[in-house]
Amino acid sequence: MHLAVPGPTSKGPTEKFTGDVYLNALHPGESPSRLVAAMIRFAPAARTHWHSHPLGQTLHCTDGKGLVATRDGKVIIMRAGDTVHTPPGEDHWHGATQNTLMCHLALVEHDDGHTATWFEPVSDHDYQVAHASTIPTNEQR
Template sequence: MIIEPAVPTTLNPPAQFAGDVWLDPIALPHEPDQRMVVVTVRFAPGARTAWHSHELGQYVRVTQGVARFGGRDGSIIEVHPGQTLYTPPGEQHWHAAAPGVFMEHIAMVQSGDDPATTTTWLEHITDDEYNGS
């Protein structure tokens, strides 16, 4: 058994996020055949990801605040603490904190055969997409 060493919190890159979004790893692969990655992600009010998709899908468990998830069809789903959202493989989406509140979620993904293709990052969302207008 191993107690995982503390890893410093990192601020996510502006190429993939708008606003301040911090990342804290919970579980990262140790062995070549392990694929699960689990991280806590904290969003400042109104902060958001760019459009993206995950090769093998993603689970997100909201732990604090109110999360918004948007799809290419214009839908926006609000998710509250204790709820888990599943995004199927390849589905383009974004996540964000609702206006005026911080939001925290635990993101769970499996790395693809090529870790570089696990998440495909696309363009930033617009204010209209974030607001649902």
């Protein structure tokens, strides 16, 4: 057993994120484990680009409020304590709502070192459509 000290905070690269995003590595997936874990903080309206994971992804929101959306238009609002799983190969994005920061733990298993396939940025229009679709849900919870 050992204390796993988080890696230093780094700014999310612009080829994978829109807006201000900060990452801390938590677990690197050292053999025999395939688990890769990171803590990711999103400023309001910041988000990932479209991407998928060969073995799926689990997101656990620790603070704030965020969105997870798929190409087919499904949107889940995520609040502190919520966990969302995306299955292998599903194109999706996630990030903070317009007015609230969000922090989540991102958990993936690597497939021979490969954890994600990255695609294009989420357009402002697509972000607004996803955000607007959660307004009734926000009022219910």
